[in-house]
Amino acid sequence: MTGEMKCTLLRRKALEGKENERVMTEVYAMRRANGDWFALEDNGRLRVPVFHSTHDAFMARLRTVEMLLFSPIALDAQLLKEIVGGPGAVDFCIINNPFASLRRGPRLPQSQLASLLTSADPPKRWKWLSRPWA
Numbered sequence: 001m002t003g004e005m006k007c008t009l010l011r012r013k014a015l016e017g018k019e020n021e022r023v024m025t026e027v028y029a030m031r032r033a034n035g036d037w038f039a040l041e042d043n044g045r046l047r048v049p050v051f052h053s054t055h056d057a058f059m060a061r062l063r064t065v066e067m068l069l070f071s072p073i074a075l076d077a078q079l080l081k082e083i084v085g086g087p088g089a090v091d092f093c094i095i096n097n098p099f100a101s102l103r104r105g106p107r108l109p110q111s112q113l114a115s116l117l118t119s120a121d122p123p124k125r126w127k128w129l130s131r132p133w134a
Helices: 003-015 054-061 075-085 110-116
Strands: 028-032 040-042 045-052 070-074 090-095
Touching: 045 054, 054 070, 054 075, 075 110, 090 110
Parallel strands: 045 090
Antiparallel strands: 028 045, 028 070, 040 045
16 A cells, blocks of 8 residues: 555545534635735725635736745634734635736625635636536
């Protein structure tokens, strides 16, 4: 039995009996070492880009000079409250294509992001290389 096989079996055993538990979907935002969160200004409001994976966040960071000092952090409910600060103070946008402009991501209301973080079903994600007509 190889090490990879053992790991798969251990994961399978750990997941047994947990079908009805809620699983957190991992969504990432960019944070600096001093605790600042990366946000863009959009029509006088702050807009925080969130990513599906650390890979997407790192690829976007390569394109955006302002993000070079930031690292991807997995969001949870507590961090979401920290970012928001108050009701309606911050907007979010989900970045589906890390190579496109960060301003092109669709808006994501705070309530929808909160439900996404505690959703049992991972979000359906468009691959940035896929063609919807294919």
